[in-house]
Amino acid sequence: MDAVKNFVKVTVAAGYDSAATSILLAAGGGALLPAAPFNLIWWQSTDYPDPADDPNVEIVRVTAVVGDTLTVTRAQEGTAATAKNAAGKVYKMAQGVTKKILDDLAGGSGSHTHTLADITDAGTAAALNVPAAGNAAAGEVVKGDDTRLSDARTPTAHTHTLADITDAGTAAALNVAAAGDAAAGEVVKGDDTRLTLDDPDGPYLKWGEFEPPPGATIFQVAFATPFPAPPRYVHAMVEPPDYDSPFVFARARLRETNAFVVDLSSPTPDPATGWKVTWVAIL
Numbered sequence: 001m002d003a004v005k006n007f008v009k010v011t012v013a014a015g016y017d018s019a020a021t022s023i024l025l026a027a028g029g030g031a032l033l034p035a036a037p038f039n040l041i042w043w044q045s046t047d048y049p050d051p052a053d054d055p056n057v058e059i060v061r062v063t064a065v066v067g068d069t070l071t072v073t074r075a076q077e078g079t080a081a082t083a084k085n086a087a088g089k090v091y092k093m094a095q096g097v098t099k100k101i102l103d104d105l106a107g108g109s110g111s112h113t114h115t116l117a118d119i120t121d122a123g124t125a126a127a128l129n130v131p132a133a134g135n136a137a138a139g140e141v142v143k144g145d146d147t148r149l150s151d152a153r154t155p156t157a158h159t160h161t162l163a164d165i166t167d168a169g170t171a172a173a174l175n176v177a178a179a180g181d182a183a184a185g186e187v188v189k190g191d192d193t194r195l196t197l198d199d200p201d202g203p204y205l206k207w208g209e210f211e212p213p214p215g216a217t218i219f220q221v222a223f224a225t226p227f228p229a230p231p232r233y234v235h236a237m238v239e240p241p242d243y244d245s246p247f248v249f250a251r252a253r254l255r256e257t258n259a260f261v262v263d264l265s266s267p268t269p270d271p272a273t274g275w276k277v278t279w280v281a282i283l
Contacts, residue, residue: 001104003034008095012042013068015085023060023070025093030068037063039076039100040093042084051094056082059098076100201225207280217264221279226258231281234260239276252279 010029042058043051051057058079064071074081077099084091116122128141136142142149162168174187182188193199200207201224212219221236234252254261262277 002038002101003036004038004095004101005032005034008032008034008040010093012084012091012093015083015089015091017083017085018074018081021072021074023072023093025068025070027068030065030070033062033065033070034095036065037061038095039098040070040072041096041098042091042093044084044086044089045092046089051096056084058082058084059100060093203228204283205281206231207278209276209278211276212262212264218261220259220261221277222259223257223281227281227283228257229283230255230257231260231283233282234279236262236277236279238264239278255281 010032011026013024013026013029016023039059039061041051042060043054044056045051048054048057058074058081059076060072060074061076062070062072116127119126125141128139130141130143131137135146135148162173165172171187174185176187177183177189177192181192199205203225204227206223206227208221210221234255236252252260252262260279260281262279264277
């Protein structure tokens with residue numbers, strides 16, 4: 001729609017024929033006009049104060065205003081280009097309500113289009129296209145049904161090596177026994193049988209009891225299975241048969257992986273029949 005101003009009426013400085021397109025206004029007239037382009041009514045005002053009464057009235061389109069000089073296109077909105085140079089007559093131009101203005105107003109109330117440049121706060125994403133179908137390509141807006149917004153996209157799973165774990169610790173590289181007790185270099189699981197005290201012949205703890213021969217004070221106790229190394233602690237306790245005599249702790253010496261020696265010589269119990277020796281060995 002053209003720019004408009006209220007009460008625009010200017011005087012033409014000279015007469016012009018029907019082909020003239022550069023029109024000079026009286027001094028100061030150019031400053032009264034709106035920004036081009038726009039239409040003006042051009043008529044002879046000496047005899048016709050109302051331009052509608054002038055048989056030679058014409059509508060021209062102003063395409064440029066430089067100072068007080070107009071560049072115009074003649075014969076607009078169904079009017080004819082006529083000479084505006086009758087002797088002794090004054091010619092004026094005015095911006096009034098014409099068919100074009102009314103048509104522009106009617107069209108503006110209906111549908112119309114804008115370019116992105118017309119939107120002052122569009123943002124940087126407004127110029128991006130939306131894909132017609134499927135996933136967005138580079139430079140396109142991602143729609144809500146883009147398959148890449150789902151966790152199901154490939155890869156859905158992946159693996160890491162132990163080197164990718166920065167705080168794994170030294171035990172992380174050890175294997176867990178698939179079944180049964182852990183072997184050397186494997187992690188011991190909670191069901192490893194060696195964690196129980198129910199086994200009197202375990203690899204780390206062994207115990208037992210026996211009745212020494214009458215009169216014997218030094219004898220050897222053999223383990224059913226050997227320790228991986230000589231046990232650090234071996235304790236033996238001599239229990240009298242009548243429970244009235246005090247218990248006696250015997251010395252255990254010569255500890256080996258497969259046996260140890262019990263020495264009952266000091267203090268010397270009465271090694272009568274029925275005495276019982278209870279022992280425990282810890283690796």
